Amino acid sequence: MKTEKMTIVHHERIAKNIYQIRLAGALVAEMNEPGQFVHIKVTEQANPLLRRPLSLCDINKEAGECTIIYRAEGAGTTLLAKKRPGEMVDVLGPLGNGFPIEAAKTGERALLVGGGIGVPPLYELAKQLVKKGVSVTVVLGFQTKDVVFYEQKFAEFGETYVATVDGSYGTKGFVTNAIDDRAISFDVLYACGPKPMLKALEQKFPDKDAYLSLEERMGCGIGACFACVCRVPNSETAYKKVCSDGPVFKAGEVVL
Amino acid sequence: MKTEKMTIVHHERIAKNIYQIRLAGALVAEMNEPGQFVHIKVTEQANPLLRRPLSLCDINKEAGECTIIYRAEGAGTTLLAKKRPGEMVDVLGPLGNGFPIEAAKTGERALLVGGGIGVPPLYELAKQLVKKGVSVTVVLGFQTKDVVFYEQKFAEFGETYVATVDGSYGTKGFVTNAIDDRAISFDVLYACGPKPMLKALEQKFPDKDAYLSLEERMGCGIGACFACVCRVPNSETAYKKVCSDGPVFKAGEVVL
Amino acid sequence: MNRLAVQLPGLSLKNPVMPASGCFGFGREYAKLYDLNVLGAIMIKATTLEPRFGNPTPRVAETPSGMLNAIGLQNPGLEKVMEEELPWLAQYDVPIIANVAGSTMEDYVEVAKHISKVPNVHALELNISCPNVKKGGIAFGTVPEVAAELTKLVKEVSEVPVYVKLSPNVTNIVEMAKAIEAAGADGLTMINTLLGMRIDVKTAEPILANRTGGLSGPAIKPIAIRMIYEVSQAVSIPIIGMGGIQSAEDVIEFFYAGASAVAVGTANFIDPFVCPNIIAELPALLDELGFDHISECTGRSWKKGGPTVYCGA
Amino acid sequence: MNRLAVQLPGLSLKNPVMPASGCFGFGREYAKLYDLNVLGAIMIKATTLEPRFGNPTPRVAETPSGMLNAIGLQNPGLEKVMEEELPWLAQYDVPIIANVAGSTMEDYVEVAKHISKVPNVHALELNISCPNVKKGGIAFGTVPEVAAELTKLVKEVSEVPVYVKLSPNVTNIVEMAKAIEAAGADGLTMINTLLGMRIDVKTAEPILANRTGGLSGPAIKPIAIRMIYEVSQAVSIPIIGMGGIQSAEDVIEFFYAGASAVAVGTANFIDPFVCPNIIAELPALLDELGFDHISECTGRSWKKGGPTVYCGA
Ligand SMILES: Cc1cc2nc3c(=O)[nH]c(=O)nc-3n(C[C@H](O)[C@H](O)[C@H](O)COP(=O)(O)OP(=O)(O)OC[C@H]3O[C@@H](n4cnc5c(N)ncnc54)[C@H](O)[C@@H]3O)c2cc1C
Numbered sequence A, B: 001m002k003t004e005k006m007t008i009v010h011h012e013r014i015a016k017n018i019y020q021i022r023l024a025g026a027l028v029a030e031m032n033e034p035g036q037f038v039h040i041k042v043t044e045q046a047n048p049l050l051r052r053p054l055s056l057c058d059i060n061k062e063a064g065e066c067t068i069i070y071r072a073e074g075a076g077t078t079l080l081a082k083k084r085p086g087e088m089v090d091v092l093g094p095l096g097n098g099f100p101i102e103a104a105k106t107g108e109r110a111l112l113v114g115g116g117i118g119v120p121p122l123y124e125l126a127k128q129l130v131k132k133g134v135s136v137t138v139v140l141g142f143q144t145k146d147v148v149f150y151e152q153k154f155a156e157f158g159e160t161y162v163a164t165v166d167g168s169y170g171t172k173g174f175v176t177n178a179i180d181d182r183a184i185s186f187d188v189l190y191a192c193g194p195k196p197m198l199k200a201l202e203q204k205f206p207d208k209d210a211y212l213s214l215e216e217r218m219g220c221g222i223g224a225c226f227a228c229v230c231r232v233p234n235s236e237t238a239y240k241k242v243c244s245d246g247p248v249f250k251a252g253e254v255v256l
Numbered sequence C, D: 001m002n003r004l005a006v007q008l009p010g011l012s013l014k015n016p017v018m019p020a021s022g023c024f025g026f027g028r029e030y031a032k033l034y035d036l037n038v039l040g041a042i043m044i045k046a047t048t049l050e051p052r053f054g055n056p057t058p059r060v061a062e063t064p065s066g067m068l069n070a071i072g073l074q075n076p077g078l079e080k081v082m083e084e085e086l087p088w089l090a091q092y093d094v095p096i097i098a099n100v101a102g103s104t105m106e107d108y109v110e111v112a113k114h115i116s117k118v119p120n121v122h123a124l125e126l127n128i129s130c131p132n133v134k135k136g137g138i139a140f141g142t143v144p145e146v147a148a149e150l151t152k153l154v155k156e157v158s159e160v161p162v163y164v165k166l167s168p169n170v171t172n173i174v175e176m177a178k179a180i181e182a183a184g185a186d187g188l189t190m191i192n193t194l195l196g197m198r199i200d201v202k203t204a205e206p207i208l209a210n211r212t213g214g215l216s217g218p219a220i221k222p223i224a225i226r227m228i229y230e231v232s233q234a235v236s237i238p239i240i241g242m243g244g245i246q247s248a249e250d251v252i253e254f255f256y257a258g259a260s261a262v263a264v265g266t267a268n269f270i271d272p273f274v275c276p277n278i279i280a281e282l283p284a285l286l287d288e289l290g291f292d293h294i295s296e297c298t299g300r301s302w303k304k305g306g307p308t309v310y311c312g313a
């Protein structure tokens, strides 16, 4: 964990408001776990003030590059979307604890479920699982057809299904509908996406070994400010920090 | 007077912390008077918040371009200095009342005195005076050698003398020393620079027809906010606004 | 139906967006840039009984996402405002809200009595909160009893509804608002500037000649929102909200907090077309958010039981 | 001579820069990034008698050049802080300023009594101003008599000097400061956050689960400077200044206003190395400005008759 001005080597819009950015820098050497994130400052000005947490989507150690996929929506990400290759961004990372690869044994089956901008970290995860010999099924949920991305890229690793809320692409409905449709079986579940999706998965598969990546508004991103806590079951005061204890937790470890 | 996103066509450092920027846009058609200024917003962000007043240094109607010379010092101008050709800046202008060309008759002699970042507007002034057949003498004052600029450019219009406070270039001392050294004679005086310089000139030439360009911290730049007022002699309440009544005033019209 | 039209005491507004006092002079400069008829209303520069020169310069200083000003209520005085500025503004079909200031209660009463008779003045705004004038200004806006008494006296003489402009430099803004409501005010405008200061690192001198000044602009928006949120739940007179508004989204945020109309101040300096631009953008934003009329937004952040708000996400 | 060394009641600081309470936890996270020994001091997260979970999330929201927080004083409680955090911090040669909070006077007294006995705690900072805790918090920091009484009670039991942290959400900060000084405080720290709020335009819901929160960051700097300027002229106890500091220049501005040391809060989130960076940059800035020692800067904006300040322009 440190800060570095990383160089933008590639920047591209891959779906409506969805951008893929590739960054080069020494920091890549420290990036290992899928599900870890970086905290990015998009301007040297005091406004927008805070860093933005974005997940690592692809780690390419040989090239010394990492890829991030983000939705340009608010002040910070809109500014980021304007940056051109050759420019720098200030990156703090890598942060947090990612998805445990060791949870799935060689030969086992892993189900990866992503929702919206929760999809990106699953890509590095799929890559590392497949490399280990875990067989991977991927279910991706999006709002609508325009914002679907990376279906083909995931298909290289395993069966990939897409659901859209409005039915404009793939299964109509939520990721859970797509899972039901196929009666997918698996040993380990990995998921990243909005809280309602994670809750639905937790309820649907109460007995499975499941790992969920959480989102929370952050201040420091490193565990110092107590902005991003979530509760631990059956305690009034116990807590975990999404930024430094998470963002990935074992299902049941924290209250969603 | 209107706002326009003008395109940077050229941007260059011409002395220590001194930059020359050339902007293209329809607004140039409205720019006429030397001594007028534009009010520039250097970022779309809320910080730095205010526009920056910068004088027109050269107006090229045929090319549809204008040139501005500025010192990159504070938050706004430092950001401006980072902009590259092809990028846009948000310009409000042209603003204020410039130097009266008509004050000097064809064949008369004009003395142009500039101090530091007060030098730029004198360039368009010299150009227009010479075109009219007024003979021009120029005295430029700077802090030190490193920040001297445009001596040669002015020399194309008339005799040009430079003074530096530390004596590292030209006459040692202030513009008034340089004027004394040469015993320059003239019919009309035009000056732009720091208030102490303008005061010294006003006192030195009490009977001359003199036009002085003032600087004041501005809010709106168009006369609405009362940020930039100066007093009128012999009145408790009378005032002039530097932005809309000035920045150029006849000597004696306002209290320096 | 005009989706932006708003009815407030004395004010029948075609839309709820107006320039804030002191940030628009008496309209002459902006009239060169656009047709003032598009505005919901105009809050003119504070008017005092006698002409005032105001404070020495520098009068403005920049701060992170904000600015300080210490204009010191410079204005041409009641007589000139009534003889020159208001008649000139009468060419526009725009209600004027006259910002009234003074150093004594009698000053306020005198200005209010006369200026409220001018036909295009549809409401008064009592500037009890300007932090720049040493004499009186601060006390009027920070002591509930004093603000209430002033409100009562002005109400007695004014021919138009009276809005009182709250200062944010107080411990308890709700207490102030309630006292002023009880004294008969027809509405509130809030917030005025926060008292601030900047010091030049090179010279160790305050940048403003007056040393301290009023902080305005986006930096103060969260404070304005919080105060309007609190006050709107405690009083039943309408609030014209202001403090850092720059966009149509900001306007909606102020309405949600509890405002029934808004004023735009500092943003006029950054984009002189900000008011007409916001007015033009509001209908599309209402569509996006699923509202028929902008007044549905008022107080929505605290009103219970209303229809479910459309969520874009 | 150490040009940055500063002596304050109970605190012998190698430099006047320290992380502000709540923005640095108990130091463990930043210790992974740099050697904490470079810091002048550390203000630890508010400690209460019992562990607290704090408010529901979201707890932070961004604002123009600032942020809102409503952490709600989450902390592991006095016992754990004394048993785990302070002993861990004792490995560093850095004085600790323990930020003390509570819901009743008895809470404060109890925490102060015990925590002031820990050897590396060199001073207490009474957090009477946190706007997030509904019970008590607001009143302690806004009523001079109450703040004074609390100060007195804590002074009676504390084994180390007591600094009281002022809330900016008051009409008269000087009155507060004087009452606290008279009650025996050894120093003041200021300012805590300003109460603010943001509302989501899409949902009409406040962004913070707690609805309102404390505004910090560069946006509040001019307010902090003004308050320190006013208070430092009215009291004779030293002030540790804070509110939006991001750079060595900001530190100097706080000193000019009247501070004798400074704390850096929000800026740690943006640049985790901001404290060591500022400390490293200060000597060169002192050279540029012509000062031998940083304490020459204290109060320079209002002190008359000092040596003329070098002006770079
Ligand atoms: C661990 C983690 C990993 C993430 N990975 C990705 C990713 O790979 N791709 C991606 O597109 N998004 C990701 N997000 C969400 C992303 O951080 C937000 O979309 C982004 O911060 C919004 O910034 P903005 O400038 O668009 O919005 P603004 O509205 O300007 O943001 C204002 C503030 O709110 C915070 N904020 C707003 N929305 C969110 C959110 N959903 N989660 C957390 N903070 C938020 C911002 O960080 C900022 O502090 C991740 C979030 C977390 C916590």
Ligand SMILES: Cc1cc2nc3c(=O)[nH]c(=O)nc-3n(C[C@H](O)[C@H](O)[C@H](O)COP(=O)(O)OP(=O)(O)OC[C@H]3O[C@@H](n4cnc5c(N)ncnc54)[C@H](O)[C@@H]3O)c2cc1C
Residues within 6 Å of the ligand: B037, B048, B050, B051, B052, B053, B054, B055, B056, B069, B070, B071, B072, B073, B074, B075, B076, B077, B078, B117, B118, B120, B121, B214, B215, B216, B217, B218, B247, C061, C062
């Ligand atoms: C009519 C007019 C014409 C000018 N023409 C030129 C020119 O051609 N070239 C040039 O280099 N400079 C010119 N100046 C000065 C120029 O406006 C300032 O140097 C510039 O605004 C400083 O901005 P900054 O971002 O560097 O400083 P910051 O310190 O970040 O500025 C903070 C605030 O103070 C204001 N400010 C700071 N210094 C000055 C100053 N000297 N005058 C007015 N406002 C100031 C800024 O506009 C801004 O609002 C002119 C000023 C005026 C009033």
Ligand SMILES: Cc1cc2nc3c(=O)[nH]c(=O)nc-3n(C[C@H](O)[C@H](O)[C@H](O)COP(=O)(O)O)c2cc1C
Residues within 6 Å of the ligand: B219, B225, C020, C021, C022, C023, C045, C046, C069, C071, C073, C099, C127, C130, C165, C191, C192, C193, C215, C216, C217, C218, C220, C242, C243, C244, C245, C263, C264, C265, C266, C267
């Ligand atoms: C330069 C300037 C002058 C102002 N003059 C007045 C005034 O005369 N009367 C008044 O009531 N408010 C005055 N204000 C306050 C504004 O009307 C408004 O309440 C405040 O600036 C907050 O809004 P904003 O952030 O949109 O500017 C002034 C503000 C500025 C910036």
Ligand SMILES: Cc1cc2nc3c(=O)[nH]c(=O)nc-3n(C[C@H](O)[C@H](O)[C@H](O)COP(=O)(O)O)c2cc1C
Residues within 6 Å of the ligand: A219, A225, D020, D021, D022, D023, D045, D046, D069, D071, D073, D099, D127, D130, D165, D191, D192, D193, D215, D216, D217, D218, D220, D242, D243, D244, D245, D263, D264, D265, D266, D267
């Ligand atoms: C996330 C966060 C948590 C804070 N927690 C505390 C706290 O526990 N006790 C306290 O006295 N102040 C607390 N503060 C206030 C800071 O110590 C500081 O006074 C304030 O943020 C202004 O400084 P800044 O602008 O540099 O952040 C907190 C501030 C933030 C941003």
Ligand code: FES
Residues within 6 Å of the ligand: A217, A218, A219, A220, A221, A222, A223, A224, A225, A226, A227, A228, A229, A241, A242, A243, A244
């Ligand atoms: S974001 Fe600060 S503790 Fe997690």
Ligand code: FES
Residues within 6 Å of the ligand: B217, B218, B219, B220, B221, B222, B223, B224, B225, B226, B227, B228, B229, B241, B242, B243, B244
């Ligand atoms: S800058 Fe606003 S009146 Fe001149």
